Amino acid sequence: MPVYKAPLRDMKFLLNEVFDYPGHYQRLASGANASPDIVDAILTECGRFCEEVLSPLYQSGDEQGCTLTDGEVTTPDGYKAAYQQYAEGGWQGLSAPEEFGGQGLPASMGLLKQEMMGTANWSFSMYPGLSLGAMNTIFLHGSDDQKHTYLTPLTEGRWAGTMCLTEPQCGTDLGQVKTKAEPQADGSYKLTGTKIFISSGDHDLTENIVHIVLARLPDAPKGTRGISLFIVPKFMPADGANGSGVGARNGVSCGSLEKKMGIKASATCVINFDGATGFLIGPENEGLNCMFTFMNTARIGTAIQGVGPAELSYQWALDYARERRSMRALSGKKEPDQVADALIHHGDVRRMLLTQKAIAEGGRAMLYYAARLADHMVEGHSEGDLEKAERYDDKLGFLTPILKGFLTEMGCEAANLGMQVFGGHGYIREHGMEQIVRDTRIATLYEGTTGIQALDLLGRKVLLMTQGGAVREFTLKVANFARKQLTDKRLRPFAVELLKLTAQWNLLTVRVMLAARKDRDVVSAAAYDFLMYSGYVTMAYMWLRQSAVAVDKLSNGGEESEAFYQAKLATAEFYYERLLPRAQSHATSMLSPTASLMQLEDEHMAFTG
Amino acid sequence: MPVYKAPLRDMKFLLNEVFDYPGHYQRLASGANASPDIVDAILTECGRFCEEVLSPLYQSGDEQGCTLTDGEVTTPDGYKAAYQQYAEGGWQGLSAPEEFGGQGLPASMGLLKQEMMGTANWSFSMYPGLSLGAMNTIFLHGSDDQKHTYLTPLTEGRWAGTMCLTEPQCGTDLGQVKTKAEPQADGSYKLTGTKIFISSGDHDLTENIVHIVLARLPDAPKGTRGISLFIVPKFMPADGANGSGVGARNGVSCGSLEKKMGIKASATCVINFDGATGFLIGPENEGLNCMFTFMNTARIGTAIQGVGPAELSYQWALDYARERRSMRALSGKKEPDQVADALIHHGDVRRMLLTQKAIAEGGRAMLYYAARLADHMVEGHSEGDLEKAERYDDKLGFLTPILKGFLTEMGCEAANLGMQVFGGHGYIREHGMEQIVRDTRIATLYEGTTGIQALDLLGRKVLLMTQGGAVREFTLKVANFARKQLTDKRLRPFAVELLKLTAQWNLLTVRVMLAARKDRDVVSAAAYDFLMYSGYVTMAYMWLRQSAVAVDKLSNGGEESEAFYQAKLATAEFYYERLLPRAQSHATSMLSPTASLMQLEDEHMAFTG
Structure with a gap:
């Protein structure tokens, strides 16, 4: 079984030689601890974790998938232990504020981590990835109480999070959200409705799951202007020994798991809210705005799924092209002592490999270029400088549909080319190439399809x-x-x-x-x-x-x-x-x-x- | 579950209005019985069979797949009964010579049948499809005895056939074939070796399976010039009640089934020959030439897999785009009474649908254009006019790499666009769109990858x-x-x-x-x-x-x-x-x-x- 090798040389080339991250970090408050040798040590350690712990679970996780038994989701063998290592290594809090137990490093460091984890094992990386979305939302829009209750266990990785947006009738069109939130005497709300396509909606990796949920208050305006945002925990928070503990089970349940083309080790759930207790986060009827504050950063996260598969399938196709022998090169025998020349001597195979390489490395550069802007945007928020945050979010906002839309399309092409290098063997599961194609295919669909990214870029960002x-x-x-x-x-x-x-x-x-x-x-x-x-x-x-x-x-x-x-x-x-x-x-x-x-x-x- | 609808209007448009098949058939000896009303009746009946019998087995076959138990392959539920109907309907012999029980219709009629069957259920269609390869080879290169023994049960569909070319070390490079054939005193041969990627290598649809096998005689020259062709039946032929019956089991066995990305209802076998009895077909050491006589026709067969998925995914995506409502059209509300406009009113969705339509209908036209040449080529062979056969084979030879290479690539694009129209739902198995993508993906790999087609076109057909x-x-x-x-x-x-x-x-x-x-x-x-x-x-x-x-x-x-x-x-x-x-x-x-x-x-x- 092939394994992932962290492309540290290329990553450091981009960070240190092309985009001057050392200088960039010096200018960031959060960059004080991100000296080149610290960054180096983190990348090396993260790379090792991805190579040794996550990569070996890539194929077995696909083979086994997630299962739903008695309303509880079980992740594939090895996922829980790997997650444990991840949480204990402090990886979830890499770019999270120190006051909640994070390491306070720049946001871009988190993206580097996500890139390596996502390349080694995209399905696994989605569990902590979704938590980051919940953490960002609570950090930006939560009350002090809410931050106090939720952010520390989320940052420590003891709890996980989800984003519950869409419903059977909605798709992209969130104005059609129907889930109801009814105010209770104690200031909380009772949520009732069904959410679909909830990544990491339920699983056995953490002791609690914090759902961020879009729902409608009674008499809310129709359409997108009548949607509010709620925190709905799987277990009610309770004071525990080490900070937040868990209490009674809330009225949230996983109704079913979707059978998907790929990312089978990632639990995609139908989540039912049956009078579940929730807490309003952010202002009433401004749920969509709150949800989308970090949208651009989240979309860079999805854009990574264009680069990761290009990198992974390039690595494996290159290995195969070096070893597999077939026919003779058109320009004459390259390995006369062998029964045939290695695939890598054929021009058309090189065309495919170099296309993958150009996409992987060119795409990585696009991510790192944008990540600097994300650092400034996040710093604006941390400093309470909303004007700065918005300025950088606008710059980022122009790039993110390009990154998300274009890179995920190119990632599919690269993954398919990697499979093509293997010839018929690429279609056989054991080589892993077809899994990369299947896993990658979701990237142009979720977090806004390519068509939606295109409209966002041209219609909204450029023209309007x-x-x-x-x-x-x-x-x-x-x-x-x-x-x-x-x-x-x-x-x-x-x-x-x-x-x-x-x-x-x-x-x-x-x-x-x-x-x-x-x-x-x-x-x-x-x-x-x-x-x-x-x-x-x-x-x-x-x-x-x-x-x-x-x-x-x-x-x-x-x-x-x-x-x-x-x-x-x-x-x-x-x-x-x-x-x-x-x-x-x-x-x-x-x-x-x-x-x-x-x-x-x-x-x-x-x-x- | 969506179903396939035979696009008879478009098929008849191409046949009768664009390419004048009625006139073409009048000029063919085999066209005597292919009057417009007969063709019409055949298309209608075949379409009905594909819609009502094959299409409903498309998703269940993928879900269940084939199984190997005690050396015997079982096809998914319903496949055996459907095959029975197929054989009883005389469909296998549609374009086969009447002297062996066929209907003697032009080769192009067989391609029309293959197109509909392949679109409704590609995996199913591979079983009879591989038999056609074996039938063609025996018809052209077999001795009278061999024709007598094998062609009738194959034409009747009581027996099936395979083409056993590649081996673990080979891939495309058949010069590396190692399977040995040792001459026996009775004029037969004992074959020993392992063949991989054998489609329909074993199954439960027919009472016998006839393998056409590439192997080397002792002291044969190295490389492609030392390969001969053999008939190796699963059961030894014996005179039975209705012509050829079956006798003792031969030393041929299915070693394993490949786990594949798609076409899961098609059994892709490792076939082991352990001193199996075989019979030389065609001259010694000219096995590759014999095998490739009908290569161009076979490649049109694979090119169909570019058109079929484009058609099928277009049909299903169009239905979905008409029903699913999301957002408002940019040029103003199209369905003001509805909560949102149907997808079909969005320009970008139309771009995807029309791309599929253009590929499906443009690709179908390419197939039907080439099929006329195939008719003439086959007629040359039937009449023993090898010069004519070669002349048309050359014309066809220029088009087939274009059809096979280009159309299968475009088929993948069309299938992926169909999935994209469904948004996130396209990734969910129940809608069937992701299965089309997975099934189609093999088409650019087998029967010569796109890269091989490209070299065949430019390097061989055009330049050399x-x-x-x-x-x-x-x-x-x-x-x-x-x-x-x-x-x-x-x-x-x-x-x-x-x-x-x-x-x-x-x-x-x-x-x-x-x-x-x-x-x-x-x-x-x-x-x-x-x-x-x-x-x-x-x-x-x-x-x-x-x-x-x-x-x-x-x-x-x-x-x-x-x-x-x-x-x-x-x-x-x-x-x-x-x-x-x-x-x-x-x-x-x-x-x-x-x-x-x-x-x-x-x-x-x-x-x-």
Whole structure:
């Protein structure tokens, strides 16, 4: 069974050489303890945990899945012990405030951890991942009492959390939420309703589970403006020996587990609230706003699921391509003493591997680029500087649909290519490649489908909120950087191409904006292509950033890792030559008329039956 | 549970209106009985069988899978009864020679049947599908005795067949086959070795299974030139009451069943030959040639797996998009009385549905276009006119890698889009969408991966065998057709675009050919992009063919199915505007230098561990 290897060299390259995280951390209050050697030690230790503890549970967890017996969910063998190690290692509180038992490190450190855990074992990583969502919500919107009660056990990982948003009739459309919350004399509420698709909705990893639930107060306005947010614990909190303990069972139960294509070790629950006791968090009827405060950060978390599978399937496909022998290379025998050449000598196999590599490393760079903004956003909140928090959230808000939408689509492509490298063997479960494809496939669906990300980017962030300003601001930064690289002969072709693309991106934005004034359908018709175009250009920027560092290091000579930098340049070249051209097909498609798309009558879309 | 509806309207449109199958059948000896009303009756009856018998077993078969107990494979509940109906209906012999109990209809009729069966239930359709491979091989290369013994029970469906090619060390590289065949005094052979990935290798549907096996005679030359072909029955044939009966069990056994991502109701077996009795078929050491005689026809069979899933997932996604309500259309409320608009009113959902529709219908047209050539090829063989058979096989040989490679890739895209239309529900097994994705995923892997198809097309068919002539010949036909459509105002934009593409296709071929003279790696580096480019252009030709008929019918007025033709034109427009632009990104990529792809040292491709 293949195992995950933490790509520490690439991670440190991005952190220390490309994005100057040491300098960035020095400027952050929470970065005081994040000196390079501490960061290094944390990455190494986290990598070891992921390689040795989480990776070996990847396939067995899929095979076994979760089970629901007498209303209680059991996770696959080994998950509880692994979670125990995770909690005892203090990993859940890595980026959490020290006052609640956390280590107070920058938010980006938490994302690095999530990346490694998610790559080694996405299903496992969802349990603590969902808790982080609950922690952020309580930290930002909870009363002092609520923080006191819930944040410490959540930070310590003794308790876990969930986010209970959608219902059978809702999907993305949360305005259709029906769950009712009735006020009680003691200030609490009784919640009644059914939530679906609740990740980590029930499990045996922690002594308690804290549900964050969207529900309606009596007489609340219809639609999204009538939704409030509640804390509903599985067991009522009680003062225990080490802080919060658990008391009576609340009226929350797991009705069933979904049978899914993948992430089978992650419990996806139907959660029933039968007059369950809940506590209002945040202002009445502002539940959606409260829930979405950390949406951009959460979406980076999901974007990780584009990068992780690309990395994992690349690692395994590369190993296989080195070992498996088939046919001879077209340019002549490469291993004449062997019965055939290894797969890695075939151009088309290299095309697939380099596509995976370009996606994994280019995508990782996009994550780390955005994570710096998330650090500033979180710092704004910690300092109570809401203006600062919002400013950085806006910057982040432009990038997150690109990261979430584009990277998860690319992650699926990379995972499928990894499977393709294995040929027919890729389809066989024991090799693990098909599991990566199945697990990854959820990423373009949950936390807002690709289509929703695309509408958020083009309709909301670019057109409605900034009239193109978000693109102008970002491309200005990109173009400034690109211009500085024009003088280097290796970087010049990339920089020239990127400069063209920044101009084109603005032009496309204006053209879509003008077209949309006459025809509102243009926005939804163009959104997907606009998203993908934006993703390819953003990734091109990341490859230029990495290339610039590589050229710099190589020109200083005597580098022990010369091969590493040469490989970066080769991968950048591959990306610019063989993947980036796709941006042009998206540019062409997005400007097409909407007639063929919108005018075909529903009843004429098929003539069967 | 959703069900399959046979798209008879579209099938008849292609057969009768676009490709003039009635005229084509009149010119075929085997077409004497294929009058339009007979074809119509067969399609209707086959569609009914697929809708009522095969479709309901689609999900249950996946859920249950096959089991191996005491060396015997059991298919899922209902499969045996369905197969019984299939055999009793005479479906297996539809295109088989009458002298062996078949109906003697043209080969294309068999493909129409396979398309419907494969769309309703791909796993089921593989059992009779593999038998067809064995039947073709015996028909072409078997002795009279062998034909007498095997063809009748195979044609009647009382027996089934397999193709035993690959082994654990082989994959595509059949030169590495090790299975041994030792001559016996009675003229038979004893076969010893292990074959893997044997579809329908064992099952409970028929009383006997006839394995067609690649093996080496003692002292055979190394590599592909030392491989011979053998018939190895599971039970030795014996004269029975109704022709061939079965006698003693042969030394063939199923060692294990593969656990796969999908097509779980299809038994994929490890087959062990332990001194099994076999009979040489065809000349010694020419086994690969014999095996590959019908390769092009077989590959159309696999190409069907691109079209079927696109059709099925389109049908189900369309139903869902009509029923499920979420959000409001950007251009204003479409269903003001409802809580939200149906998904089908959202531009991005329509983009996904129309992509599926364009792939399903454009791909179907590609199949039916090629199937006419297959009819002529088969007729050549039936008439003993090998020159004719080869001429049509060459025409077909240019198209089959495009059909198999491009359509199976597009089928995966279409299936994934269908899942995407369902949002998170697409990931849940009960809706069936994720099963289509899993089942379809094998299509780009078996019968030669996409990479192998791409090399076959560019390296073999285009460059080596015809020095670009295959492209010239095909594009000439396309361009001639396109030129005739220039005068119609609705067709002109398509025709102009297609004319540009035919010229570009030739230009690209020449440029790749010249580049390959200096750098052999160009061929494998460019092959995938060349394949996909070829696919998009071929599909564009099919959409112009369909559009030309639509315009013609509409201009004649009074058509009861005006909406059908309008929908064809809208879909063609969608294809030309929003999918065809991708051809240009492939054109750019294929001409990129090979340095970034080929020069990165193997050991520098990753820096982990």
